[in-house]
Amino acid sequence: MIADALAYAVTASLIQVAALALGAPLLIGVLAKVRARAEGRVGAPISQPLRDIRKLMSKERLRVEYSSVVLALTPVVVLGATTLAVAISPLVTTHPMLSGSADAFVIVYLLLTGSVALALGGLDTATAFGGMGSSRAITIGALAEPALLVAVVALSIQAGSSNLPAIVTATLTHPVWASTPTRLLALVALVIVIIAESGRLPVDNPSTHLELTMIHEAMVLEYAGSDLGLVTLAAAMRLGLLLALLASLFVPWGIATGTSYPALLVGVFFLALKASILAVGVGLIEVHSAKLRLFRVPELLAGGFVLAVLAVITDLATR
Amino acid sequence: MLLAGLACCLFAIVVANAVSAKHRAAALACTGSVGCALIFVAAGRALLDGRVSTFHTSSILPLMGFDLTLDPLGALFVAVASFAGVAALIYSIGYAHDELRSRPALSLLMLFVISLVIVPVASSVATFMFAWELMAVSSTLLIVVEHRRRPEARIAAQWYAAMTQIGASFILLGLLLLSSKDGGTFVEVTSHATGLSLTVRSCAFVLTLIGFASKAGAVPFHVWLPKAHPEAASPVSALMSGVMVAMGVYGVVRVGYGLLGGGVLWWWTIVVALGVASALFGALHAATSIDVKRLLAYSTIDILGLVLIGVGCSGALTTTGHPGVARLALLGALTLVVAHAAMKSLLFLAAGAVERASGTRSLDQLGGLIRRIPVTTALFCVGALSLVAVPAFAGFSSEWLLLQGLLHGFVDHHALTLIVLLAGVVALALTGGLTAVALVKAFGIGFLGQPRSSGASEAREVPWSMHAGMLMLAMPCVALGVAPGLVVTALDRVVATVETGGGSLVKPGIGLALTHLHGMIEPMFLLALFAGIVAFTRTVSSWRRAPARHVEAWRGGASQPTSRMQYTATSYAEPLQRVFVDVLRPEVDLEVTHAVESRYYEQSLSYESQVDDAVERLAYLPALRRITRAGESARRLQNGSIHRYLAFGLVALIIVLVVLA
Numbered sequence: 001m002i003a004d005a006l007a008y009a010v011t012a013s014l015i016q017v018a019a020l021a022l023g024a025p026l027l028i029g030v031l032a033k034v035r036a037r038a039e040g041r042v043g044a045p046i047s048q049p050l051r052d053i054r055k056l057m058s059k060e061r062l063r064v065e066y067s068s069v070v071l072a073l074t075p076v077v078v079l080g081a082t083t084l085a086v087a088i089s090p091l092v093t094t095h096p097m098l099s100g101s102a103d104a105f106v107i108v109y110l111l112l113t114g115s116v117a118l119a120l121g122g123l124d125t126a127t128a129f130g131g132m133g134s135s136r137a138i139t140i141g142a143l144a145e146p147a148l149l150v151a152v153v154a155l156s157i158q159a160g161s162s163n164l165p166a167i168v169t170a171t172l173t174h175p176v177w178a179s180t181p182t183r184l185l186a187l188v189a190l191v192i193v194i195i196a197e198s199g200r201l202p203v204d205n206p207s208t209h210l211e212l213t214m215i216h217e218a219m220v221l222e223y224a225g226s227d228l229g230l231v232t233l234a235a236a237m238r239l240g241l242l243l244a245l246l247a248s249l250f251v252p253w254g255i256a257t258g259t260s261y262p263a264l265l266v267g268v269f270f271l272a273l274k275a276s277i278l279a280v281g282v283g284l285i286e287v288h289s290a291k292l293r294l295f296r297v298p299e300l301l302a303g304g305f306v307l308a309v310l311a312v313i314t315d316l317a318t319r
Numbered sequence: 320m321l322l323a324g325l326a327c328c329l330f331a332i333v334v335a336n337a338v339s340a341k342h343r344a345a346a347l348a349c350t351g352s353v354g355c356a357l358i359f360v361a362a363g364r365a366l367l368d369g370r371v372s373t374f375h376t377s378s379i380l381p382l383m384g385f386d387l388t389l390d391p392l393g394a395l396f397v398a399v400a401s402f403a404g405v406a407a408l409i410y411s412i413g414y415a416h417d418e419l420r421s422r423p424a425l426s427l428l429m430l431f432v433i434s435l436v437i438v439p440v441a442s443s444v445a446t447f448m449f450a451w452e453l454m455a456v457s458s459t460l461l462i463v464v465e466h467r468r469r470p471e472a473r474i475a476a477q478w479y480a481a482m483t484q485i486g487a488s489f490i491l492l493g494l495l496l497l498s499s500k501d502g503g504t505f506v507e508v509t510s511h512a513t514g515l516s517l518t519v520r521s522c523a524f525v526l527t528l529i530g531f532a533s534k535a536g537a538v539p540f541h542v543w544l545p546k547a548h549p550e551a552a553s554p555v556s557a558l559m560s561g562v563m564v565a566m567g568v569y570g571v572v573r574v575g576y577g578l579l580g581g582g583v584l585w586w587w588t589i590v591v592a593l594g595v596a597s598a599l600f601g602a603l604h605a606a607t608s609i610d611v612k613r614l615l616a617y618s619t620i621d622i623l624g625l626v627l628i629g630v631g632c633s634g635a636l637t638t639t640g641h642p643g644v645a646r647l648a649l650l651g652a653l654t655l656v657v658a659h660a661a662m663k664s665l666l667f668l669a670a671g672a673v674e675r676a677s678g679t680r681s682l683d684q685l686g687g688l689i690r691r692i693p694v695t696t697a698l699f700c701v702g703a704l705s706l707v708a709v710p711a712f713a714g715f716s717s718e719w720l721l722l723q724g725l726l727h728g729f730v731d732h733h734a735l736t737l738i739v740l741l742a743g744v745v746a747l748a749l750t751g752g753l754t755a756v757a758l759v760k761a762f763g764i765g766f767l768g769q770p771r772s773s774g775a776s777e778a779r780e781v782p783w784s785m786h787a788g789m790l791m792l793a794m795p796c797v798a799l800g801v802a803p804g805l806v807v808t809a810l811d812r813v814v815a816t817v818e819t820g821g822g823s824l825v826k827p828g829i830g831l832a833l834t835h836l837h838g839m840i841e842p843m844f845l846l847a848l849f850a851g852i853v854a855f856t857r858t859v860s861s862w863r864r865a866p867a868r869h870v871e872a873w874r875g876g877a878s879q880p881t882s883r884m885q886y887t888a889t890s891y892a893e894p895l896q897r898v899f900v901d902v903l904r905p906e907v908d909l910e911v912t913h914a915v916e917s918r919y920y921e922q923s924l925s926y927e928s929q930v931d932d933a934v935e936r937l938a939y940l941p942a943l944r945r946i947t948r949a950g951e952s953a954r955r956l957q958n959g960s961i962h963r964y965l966a967f968g969l970v971a972l973i974i975v976l977v978v979l980a
Contacts, residue, residue, distance in 0.1 A: 112708075
């Protein structure tokens, strides 16, 4: 009985990791495609980011001569922290491995661990670009963190637990919750956070290499070969995880709740559907917004923070 | 056993004074460590079996007897103090030289440790104040030990002495309000306090709170802390920042819960307000500090603020009838105290090792230490990761517990409690990211990259005894993170003696799991899974590949990159400083000299930025100036005329007679 449950959990986690590892680069491809189409171009095929990563993985690794073990470890640590978060979060099913420990704060701090590792890697290159990207990325991360945490707290207070599967299950049993003002405010706050955390427009432009505007790209400028491949994959999986969590928390329908294996496939299908729709949404936001000045970004994030606090207050006031 | 340990510690002072300078620190550390180990075992036993043992010496004179009681709450702080004490003593074998190796300095260090152990077991007003003053005086003198080399230490000691004495007098006033005529032991005070009116009890609480909050470095009573902690020698600053500030929290819990038995909601609202202010102020200043020890000192203000938030929310929830959740919040706060003691002492010791190795503590002068002093770097990294609250390190487990306490407190329906809890959650959320900036800056700028000064490029690894002291503190940082359940179940028993309502909230086990409420974390399994993923990724990505080739960094066509092209700590924190310019009020000086030919070309450019403590500048310094002015004008009374003095005497006599009549 326990062996069955364990086998199911391990399978579920493996499916989640595989789905995100393959699917997240495709989401990036969808984003690029939406942008291209909106600008009247044909654009690269959706699978282009996946091919780029495959190509990078087969190239030679080059490291900066002054770098230490930190730079060498950063790609695996960033990818490891993101993959761990993917493996335990309720994305395809509410019962993946260690789902008891899939606490919202664990996921938030695992993402923070990834950001910290990347920021340290940027400083380890001993170059101006690395430091610049690191400083900007960690500043934006530090300002996005409060909005993220308070939005998560708003959801947790409503469900009576900060355990993510518990929140998802609670939403499934109380479908009314999905449309409460608390949820809507938290949703907007989380969308702002996701855009900032995954380095999309209007906070960061992932396709620029101008020193005045680069944030994430400046930080990872010195990676090459498989190191760059891992970091790119980790960044894609981070966006994929955040979008998938958004889908699971706000529109959980379609997620597998029992222990039947076919339900997992249904879960994967719905996850792909919801994440693609969200990716198109993020793509449309990107097309219709210009990049903000670095020092206007805090205003945007402060807005997200205020919305998150309002989400908590409306929840307390309406019960 | 506790007394044997204390005796052994006192004996250590004698031994240290008898031995020659070369072996003095080692002799003190050996004997003192045995004493501290005995104390630690005594405290551990009291923690585990929950027994209360008392010791009392009677004397003919009033207020002269010694009353010591080892109860679970006190034992927790005794255990923390003695553990950190051993680490600091072992560390000082290699660290102590010149001034710190002198007889008085080492004796004071031992006395400081002893006072830290006595404060939590003192069980009468007189004994408590004696231990409190011993702690204050010994630490003040330890700050000035190196005053010849560093004149700033004198100013720091002046601030510290003044603030700590004012704080102590507030505590004394508060405790005297509560004391009865029959006696001053805490048991008598407790029974006497229940008969007092709420006004008197509130006055006593607020007075003691001011004193304890200033010891815990709560804003706005914190100004001494970022001056004193960095200026003290590193073992001393480790003890001050890790353990001594915790005594402030101990005081609030002991008086608020123990002597006054809970109190009313607004008391705890003040505590939370102090905590929120400290957490935000400390985190912001830590993120913008350049001096690594100053950065750590501000981070202490931040974490102690979070602890006060936990204690305050717990008190608030108790008064509104939710003892169960109140226990959880208090448990989170006390776990954070233990975790903070380990990680902050470790970081201060590591910062001292960096200073010893490279001769500077300014991050702008450091860099590249990971290649020169790898062991110290690794130990600093453990402390930094703990403080950032990376999962599977001590900081995360304790902050998670605290967050759970706040989160589940929202079942309350009292408006003020909800506001208090919301403020706590917001402060916790805001400080998380800022702490990450501060520690990434400290570690990334200080230890990675290329050296920024000759001191950093010629840094030498420190002696093994310093590593041993740090390693001792690194172990609890990891243990409390990987297997928090083992420690937290013991702490849960301590909380049960303080907050007696409500059942146990934590299931015994390796990880943390809440009973009644839905919430758990299993850091050990998370860590195992993470290690598996990392090992798998590493194997796959380097499968049949040539090892990485080391090449020059991309320089965009410019000349050979130098270490001056790297970001410094100042530039790293500049974006954040600009975002929070209204709170931090930095003094920025930009001087541009234009070329003679055209004002569109610059000849030279100098930029200076300094982040002073805004509270000190806007509140303390004007107050000090006013006091000084009042003192100056009072001097006019003394003009040397004997007639005037006689007149003063006559007037005073008449007033006394009138009052007595």
